[in-house]
Amino acid sequence: MISKVEESSLLDRGGRPTLRDMLSQIVYDPAHGHISLRNARLVLNRASIAVQLQEELVRRFGPHEARVILLRLGFLAGTEDAKFIRAAWPDLDMGDAFTAGTRLHTMTGVVRVQTVYNDFDFKQNKFAAEFLWHGGMEATESLNRHRNVSEPVCWMQVGYASGYASYFFDKLIVYKETECAAMGHKHCRVTGRTADAWGADDPMVRIFRQEVVPSLAELPHKTGLLKTAFHAPPRNAAKPAEDASLEDVVLAPVHNRLDVIAARGLPALILGPRGAGKHLAAKYLHHRRHGIGGRLRRIVCGSITSEQIDDRLRKVKQLRETWLLENIETLPEECQLLLAERIENQDLPQGLQLTGSSIRRMSELIAMPALRQDFLFGLAVLPVELASLQDRRGDIPDIARAVLAAIVESGSSPQHRLSRAALDALAVMDIPGNLPQLRSILQVAAFNTETDGGMRRPREIQPKHFPCDLVAAPPRPADTHVPGIMDLLAAGSLTIDELNQQIYAEALRRSNGRMSAAARLIGVTRPQFVYRAREFKSHAIARNTT
CATH class of the missing domain: 1.10.10 (Arc Repressor Mutant, subunit A)
Structure with a gap:
């Protein structure tokens, strides 16, 4: 039990903002039905809702999927609160802002946090911590409902702690609940480490990397340099923003399918003409599955043997690696058989994303006698088809803007913009070489604008700047x-x-x-x-x- 004296001292313990600071700034506005903290709206809910939600998710989706959903919701809540603390108290010392998460969690009535140790160093990017959770919402309400549990149940709180810490360190932090009051322990105990410190083969790390936060590039970045799927609009075929990345505009029609493949750990088959973005799709898939680490290995199918594949499979072990098998129709039959058997028996290394590619259509691949059906359909669970620029004329202006932005970002050209006339010309231009040819056209066009005595300065690209030798006139309709x-x-x-x-x-x-x-x-x-x-x-x- 905590005495009144200890309870009072808790209000002023720790750095700023203290619990007393937070409580003093809660505003209840009955006229509008609002409760707010520093203009951020709060809502009072019954704690039992959390356990009812958990039970309903388990009934509908099973325990694993329910756990992933609540971990992800908690992760989102943690990152949102981390951003809120930094915005609401912008003058805070970074250490105070980081530890404010424990006080905010206590103030909102979710759990009382007791620090066992909290060792962190932002400069050296090191972190290790352990906390005791008293009266946690998920554990307490589970006990109140007389649930008999054999494993920890504080899924959303674990996700919250991981998300909050990950925001401040710009890298994945994973918490584990090693004791839980719902299991009969005196309190809940959680330990936090960086994902790298736990190890790539750690089961909890794999869950976070593969299902909770599929890509480390999606971690909410406090400087705003990294994009986050939590705050981005849903992937769909809607018109991308003018500042969208090349990946966004080229892969917009297939983003959802690639996301499903990565989340489920499926093999993949990417089809499309040369230059349509197959390597870009494989790279996106790699990052969604493994984060920004690991390795994307391109394998030319016509020049590899089954012995080499066997050797490479042994070396993958628990590493994060993606194989892009280019032109799968040229892969020797013994290699096809080896991989088909591995796929069928689910005997591929845990850290391997197997991806094939081809310039041929699915119907053509099916008709090829030299291509084994078990290998083809083992890859093509959800085949991804990319269209040529010829078949995406309506998207060419957006793609051209993104390509030009990438050229500028690489430092090979100063800032340029495409005029409306240039965009119109590109939309009807015949570009059989697809993305590589478009990039070359725009590089030359940017260079052609840089005159004026050799001084390089931002210019507007007009149709006259396009290189005639790189541009083919659109084919005329046949007279027939x-x-x-x-x-x-x-x-x-x-x-x-x-x-x-x-x-x-x-x-x-x-x-x-x-x-x-x-x-x-x-x-x-x-x-x-x-x-x-x-x-x-x-x-x-x-x-x-x-």
């Missing part, structure tokens, strides 16, 4: 189309308006519903396109009602 269209017109089965309507509809389809891109594709302005599209729609409605 004209007689066919004329025959349809003569037979009365196609009118000029219907032909135009089909052209507009096809342009809209190829541009993924984006009016501006569709207008550029057929050489009209956006207002003209919108007007004509509406006109066609009204005519179609009129025909259907007569």
Whole structure:
């Protein structure tokens, strides 16, 4: 039991903000139904909800998935609170800001934290800690519901502690609950270490790296230099922001599928023409599965033997590695058999992400006699197909901006921007070499703007700056189309308006519903396109009602 004197001293113990500081700044605003701390809204909930949520998740998804979900929610809450502390008390010493997490957790009624040891050094990037948790919400409510548990249950709190510490160290910190009051212990005991200190093969580290925080690049970075999936919009095919990375715009159509493959630890097969971004997809998959560490190894399938593969598999062990098997159709049959058996028996090393690639379509690969079906379909659980720039004309302006930004960031060119006319020209340009050719075109165009007595300064790229020798004119439609269209017109089965309507509809389809891109594709302005599209729609409605 804690005496009144000890209870009072707790309010002023530790660095700033103390518990007393926090409590003095809670504002209850009944007129608006708000409770806030330094303008951050708080909500009072019954503690039993936490255990009811845990039980419901276990019933619906099983104990492992439920644990991962609550660890991730806790991790998110921890990083959010870490950001809040830094923003609400910006003048705090870094050490005080870091230890404020224990006081904030106590103030909000989640748990009373008692420090056993808390050794950290921000300059040397070292961390090790152990705490006792008294009256923890998850453990106490579990006892109140008379649950018989044989393992720790404070999943959300463990995630919270890990997320809070990870924010301050810009690296993954993993906490483990070694004692739990719900199991009959006097209190809960948690120990925190860096993921590297626990070791790559540690079961809890693997859960955090592979399922809770799939990529270390997603750790919320206090300087804002690293992106975080927790604060980014959901992956979808919507138009990327103008400052989106090359990875974002090129892989936007397949991000969700790559995320599922990484989260489930599946082998992968990435298809697409040369230069469409297959290596970029493999790199993204590697980072989602293993974080920013590990190694992405490119393997030319036509020049490797089964003995070499066997040897490399032995060396992988618990390392974090991704193999990109390039042009899987050229892989010798004995190698295919070896890998097919490993995949089927789930006998691949824990740290290996096996990824194949090919420039051929799935239907072509299936028809190849030299390619074993068990190997092909072992990789192609969720095949990922990337389109050429020719088939993504509506996305070319966004991709071009991202490529140019990457060129500038690499230091090979000063700041430049693409004019509207240049973007329009690129949208209709034939670029069979895909990303490598587009990069070369933009590099030369940027160089061509840097005149003015040799002084390099930011310039706007115009169509005239594009290199003629690197740009192929878009192919003209075959003349054989004209007689066919004329025959349809003569037979009365196609009118000029219907032909135009089909052209507009096809342009809209190829541009993924984006009016501006569709207008550029057929050489009209956006207002003209919108007007004509509406006109066609009204005519179609009129025909259907007569």
